Amino acid sequence: HTICYSVKANSNLGILRLIGRAGCGFDVVSGGELERVLRVDRRAAKKVVFSGVGKTSDEMTAALKARILLFNVESESELWVLAECAARAREKARIALRVNPDVPANTHPYISTGLQQHKFGVPIDEARKLYAQASGSGYLQIAGVSVHIGSQITDVDPFAAAMKRVAELVRALRRDGHRIEYVDAGGGLGIAYDQSDNPDFESFVGDYAEAVLGPLRGLKVHLLLEPGRSIVGPAGALLTRVLYKKTNGSKKFLVVDAAMNDFLRPSLYEAYHEIVPLRLGEEDLSERVDVVGPICESGDFFARDRELPVTNEGDVLAILDAGAYGMALASNYNTRPRPAEVLVEGRSARVIRRRETIGDLLRAES
The missing domain is CATH 3.20.20.10 (Alanine racemase)
Structure with a gap:
């Protein structure tokens, strides 16, 4: 075989x-x-x-x-x-x-x-x-x-x-x-x-x-x-930082700096991905939130009505099992540069794709 x-x-x-x-x-x-x-x-x-x-x-x-x-x-x-x-x-x-x-x-x-x-x-x-x-x-x-x-x-x-x-x-x-x-x-x-x-x-x-x-x-x-x-798939994770916490009526949101252009699966397929905060501390308290990105569409989300440990602005979240159909489906929607990719082997890590710049996005245009 x-x-x-x-x-x-x-x-x-x-x-x-x-x-x-x-x-x-x-x-x-x-x-x-x-x-x-x-x-x-x-x-x-x-x-x-x-x-x-x-x-x-x-x-x-x-x-x-x-x-x-x-x-x-x-x-x-x-x-x-x-x-x-x-x-x-x-x-x-x-x-x-x-x-x-x-x-x-x-x-x-x-x-x-x-x-x-x-x-x-x-x-x-x-x-x-x-x-x-x-x-x-x-x-x-x-x-x-x-x-x-x-x-x-x-x-x-x-x-x-x-x-x-x-x-x-x-x-x-x-x-x-x-x-x-x-x-x-x-x-x-x-x-x-x-x-x-x-x-x-x-x-x-x-x-x-x-x-x-x-x-x-x-x-x-x-x-x-x-x-x-x-x-x-299981080998990759998308790291994203919480920009803002907001409440609309009874609805709570975590607005993060990643978006559907970076990782489309939740928006495209309503796919479930585990999300975990990357911080030490008490995790006894939890709250039900939508984890959403900055893009101007209501379909820009990573989780809806998800019970997560109470999270603060500035915290980093890991969206798990993102190694497949992540960057492969990524785009520059809203003129957003795509993120870097880092390969971790044991205790070593190296960048295998640098973070895009806005200059990269404009270079091919006239």
């Missing part, structure tokens, strides 16, 4: 460098993500899979020239554009079709990707026809089957259902004469953002492994996995 870290979760070069040194490959969904991986180590291309529904010709050509491991093709049109790019580059493209198994992932609808109503993949019932067509191209090499049903999934049953359909397809494709070497099972393994859930993560991972591996037993395929959130 090969772990192909999902670069979209956190694409900082310092993080990619650590993950590459651990022997992992990478799952990319854009030319920019590919360039990040190659900037860290050009030799990593041999462990790169390229996913995504909207690959451009330029992106495909760059990936062909880098000689990546595998293209996860998501439509018939993309298949033929890739074949044309490969012919022009005089490179053979190794492909897997990303199939859509029409399996509900039981997660937030914005990050569910395995139903026919979603834009992702090829309907699994149409896959054999496309594989047959692809086999006639001299510049496409059929190498595998890919599937990805969603993100932040905490129930293993959808994985098992999807992999059962994939295993059936692999057997059918081999009967058709295709050489299927790889099965890319995608990512999607969820984490516990609410610490009160106190899940047994090791047991959950064991159940996940059985859900994925069970249907594939006896097929002798090389398994590719694309975890992202489960690797970097």
Whole structure:
């Protein structure tokens, strides 16, 4: 098997460098993500899979020239554009079709990707026809089957259902004469953002492994996995300072200096993240508050009606489990520079992304 870290979760070069040194490959969904991986180590291309529904010709050509491991093709049109790019580059493209198994992932609808109503993949019932067509191209090499049903999934049953359909397809494709070497099972393994859930993560991972591996037993395929959130999510925290405490009627607010532009998940998904004050002292007293940012939208919040230890202006709060889809989703809304990123290893710490300045934001404009 090969772990192909999902670069979209956190694409900082310092993080990619650590993950590459651990022997992992990478799952990319854009030319920019590919360039990040190659900037860290050009030799990593041999462990790169390229996913995504909207690959451009330029992106495909760059990936062909880098000689990546595998293209996860998501439509018939993309298949033929890739074949044309490969012919022009005089490179053979190794492909897997990303199939859509029409399996509900039981997660937030914005990050569910395995139903026919979603834009992702090829309907699994149409896959054999496309594989047959692809086999006639001299510049496409059929190498595998890919599937990805969603993100932040905490129930293993959808994985098992999807992999059962994939295993059936692999057997059918081999009967058709295709050489299927790889099965890319995608990512999607969820984490516990609410610490009160106190899940047994090791047991959950064991159940996940059985859900994925069970249907594939006896097929002798090389398994590719694309975890992202489960690797970097719990490793990150966003630190923010309380600017003001205010009360509107019976409603209490903590106004902090971070905002939805820095960390979008609570606003976008109404996602729960633990928030803890970083101070020593009595924590017996608590209050119910909304933790909000300075941006001019009511949707700019990190927590609503949250019971927290009584907090003072100037205190620092840590928003936990922010290592995935934090900076990756950050923006400069309200002309706010993005924060610095600091990598902590043991007792040492170093800046792996400097804090932006307003000058940085204006430099590309005229």
